[in-house]
Structures are given as structure tokens and as C-alpha cells.
Amino acid sequence: MTTAxxxxxxxxxxxxxxxxxxxxxxxxxxxxxxxxxxxxxYGISRTPLxxxxxxxxxxxxxxxxxxxxxxxxxxxxxxxxxIFPVMGLLEGRCAFEAATRASDADLRRxxxxxxQLEEAAAAGDIEGFFEVNQRFHAAVQELSxxxxxxxxxxxxxxxxxxxxxxxxxxxxxxEASLQEHRAILAALLxxxxxxxxxxMRRHLQSGREALAxxxxxxGPAEVG
Numbered sequence: 001m002t003t004a005x006x007x008x009x010x011x012x013x014x015x016x017x018x019x020x021x022x023x024x025x026x027x028x029x030x031x032x033x034x035x036x037x038x039x040x041x042y043g044i045s046r047t048p049l050x051x052x053x054x055x056x057x058x059x060x061x062x063x064x065x066x067x068x069x070x071x072x073x074x075x076x077x078x079x080x081x082x083i084f085p086v087m088g089l090l091e092g093r094c095a096f097e098a099a100t101r102a103s104d105a106d107l108r109r110x111x112x113x114x115x116q117l118e119e120a121a122a123a124g125d126i127e128g129f130f131e132v133n134q135r136f137h138a139a140v141q142e143l144s145x146x147x148x149x150x151x152x153x154x155x156x157x158x159x160x161x162x163x164x165x166x167x168x169x170x171x172x173x174x175e176a177s178l179q180e181h182r183a184i185l186a187a188l189l190x191x192x193x194x195x196x197x198x199x200m201r202r203h204l205q206s207g208r209e210a211l212a213x214x215x216x217x218x219g220p221a222e223v224g
Contacts, residue, residue: 011051014042018052022061022072023161029074033062060159075162077215080208083156088204090153091137096197098143099188106143107189113139114185121178126168129177133168136181140188140200167210180206 018038021027039049053070056062063073075083102110113136120128141150168174180203187196 009048010044011048011055014044014048014052015055017042018056019059019061019158022056027072029072029162031072033070033072035070059155061162073159073162075159077212080163080211083160084204084208087153087156087160088201090149090156091140091204092197092201094141094144094146094149094153095184095188095200096144096193097146097149098140099191099193099196101145102143102188110136110139110143110188111185114181117178117181121174126174129174130166130168133177133181140184163211167207167214170210170213173207173210176206176210177203 018027018033027033033053035046035049035053039046042049053062053064057064057070061073063071065071098106113132117129117132117136120132141153144150168177180199184196184199184203187199
């Protein structure tokens with residue numbers, strides 16, 4: 001006797017659609033979520049929508065306020081100051097474990113990703129650099145072989161996507177970031193776990209400092 005696999009729950013599909021809209025800033029940080037309008041747009045009742053919002057609230061992407069409704073989470077400077085050191089610790093540990101566990105073939109693949117980072121930098125392609133940068137970090141997390149670290153980092157990166165700016169818009173940051181990646185890669189290739197960990201931690205902190213400069217230059221009216 002076979003047991004049929006249940007289709008994906010409706011609220012999960014709704015959560016995924018809302019998550020995509022939040023990441024694209026179609027629903028910008030701080031904005032109120034009109035439940036009735038969304039329910040009508042998606043042709044659903046309020047029940048699966050509210051279940052979807054609970055999922056997003058658990059991820060930190062929305063904030064449920066009693067008697068006021070639901071709002072897209074807005075990251076403050078304090079939030080960023082608290083998140084980045086934690087990310088540095090977590091990703092640093094990933095670099096440590098990757099340096100001890102990754103095979104030679106794994107590191108060759110990581111070096112190939114870094115080569116694409118070099119190409120994007122040489123072309124002045126900031127968005128391309130950003131995308132490859134994300135892949136480099138994701139690859140290091142995979143090479144750590146620690147699914148618990150990866151899961152926590154993925155959850156935190158979801159929250160960081162709420163920020164409309166990224167540190168690479170700071171003047172001189174792409175080149176500095178590239179040099180930091182070169183050093184991290186060299187430490188991984190040399191199988192130096194502690195050094196790789198420290199370099200990754202510093203890299204995240206440098207990114208936070210660059211982001212602070214970007215936000216400062218944007219001014220209060222543009223920061224959200």
C-alpha cells in the first residue's frame with residue numbers, strides 16, 4: 001500500500017510569494033501589509049495568509065504588532081551592529097571547518113568561483129561581483145560540512161536581505177573586498193583553519209563598516 005504525498009500547503013506557497021516580494025523590496029521595510037488586499041489579489045481566504053505571515057514572522061522578515069497589524073521588518077543600525085558580529089563568528093567557523101574538511105577538488109571549485117569574482121571586479125560589474133561574492137560565501141559554508149552552521153547563516157542572511165543597501169557601494173570597497181577574499185582563499189588552500197577563521201571574521205566586520213559609511217552617505221531620508 002502506498003501513501004500519497006500531500007501537495008505543498010497553500011500557506012507555504014503564499015509565504016514564498018511574499019518572501020520574494022519582500023526581498024525584491026516590492027514590499028519595502030517598514031511598510032504595512034494589507035491582509036485584505038493580498039487575500040483578494042491571491043484569491044484566498046485570510047486564514048492561509050495569516051499562517052504565511054506567522055512563518056515570515058518566525059524568520060524575522062515581518063513583525064506582528066498587536067492591534068496594529070503586520071509590517072515588513074525594518075532593520076536599524078543597532079540591528080546591523082548586532083547581526084554582523086554574529087555572522088562573522090558563524091562564517092568564521094565555516095572557514096575554519098572548510099580548511100580542515102574540504103578536499104583538493106572542493107578547493108579547486110572554490111578557486112574557480114574566486115576567478116569569477118576577479119573577472120567581475122576587473123569589469124567594474126558591482127552587481128555581478130555581489131552575486132559571485134554570495135556564491136563564494138555559500139560555497140565555504142557547504143565545504144564546512146556543518147549543516148547546522150549553514151542553516152543558521154541562511155536564516156540570518158534572509159534578514160540581511162531586508163536592507164536596501166550593500167557595502168559594495170562604498171567607494172573602494174570592491175577592491176578591498178577582493179583582497180580579503182584572496183587572503184581567505186589562500187588560507188583555505190594552505191589548510192590554515194585558525195587563520196582562515198580570523199580572516200573571514202574580519203571580512204564580515206569590514207563589510208559592516210563599509211555599509212555604515214554607505215548608510216551615512218545616504219542620509220536619514222534614504223535609509224530604511
